Amino acid sequence: MSRSRSHHLDRVVSVANQIAGIEMRPLYATTFTLALILFTSSCLQVTMVAGSAFCSSKCKVRCSKASLQDRCIKFCGLCCEACRCVPSGTYGNKDECPCYRDKYTGEGVRRRPKCP
Numbered sequence: 288m289s290r291s292r293s294h295h296l297d298r299v300v301s302v303a304n305q306i307a308g309i310e311m312r313p314l315y316a317t318t319f320t321l322a323l324i325l326f327t328s329s330c331l332q333v334t335m336v337a338g339s340a341f342c343s344s345k346c347k348v349r350c351s352k353a354s355l356q357d358r359c360i361k362f363c364g365l366c367c368e369a370c371r372c373v374p375s376g377t378y379g380n381k382d383e384c385p386c387y388r389d390k391y392t393g394e395g396v397r398r399r400p401k402c403p
Contacts, residue, residue, distance in 0.1 A: 342367035350403060352377045359403045366390055366402035 342364050350359035367373050370386035381388035381402075390401040 339364075339368060341371075342373070345373035348375075349373050349377060353403065362401060363403050370402075 346360050346363035346367060349363050350356050353359035363373060366387050369390070370384055372384040372387060374380040374383045374387060387402045388400075391398050392401040393399055
């Protein structure tokens with residue numbers, strides 16, 4: 288966990304404990320704190336995944352001729368966020384981005400490329 292995220296979570300716990308006060312039983316305070324942490328971390332994750340204009344524009348080009356564009360854009364975006372690159376064109380050219388090329392899903396007979 289990164290230092291800034293850890294600091295953020297510590298601060299959330301501190302605020303939650305202040306809100307809970309002394310009157311609230313420890314079980315309720317703990318439950319409230321955990322719920323607050325889960326809520327804030329899920330909001331951060333959505334923001335991080337949807338936040339890259341670079342990946343969005345590259346994946347729109349990459350998936351422009353795909354028959355299942357929503358699925359193509361989703362997996363292209365995941366691969367782009369991890370690799371920070373997307374091969375040019377609508378198909379092939381994966382040698383331009385080895386990380387993108389080497390991502391696979393499944394095992395054995397079901398092993399197939401993860402990135403479109």
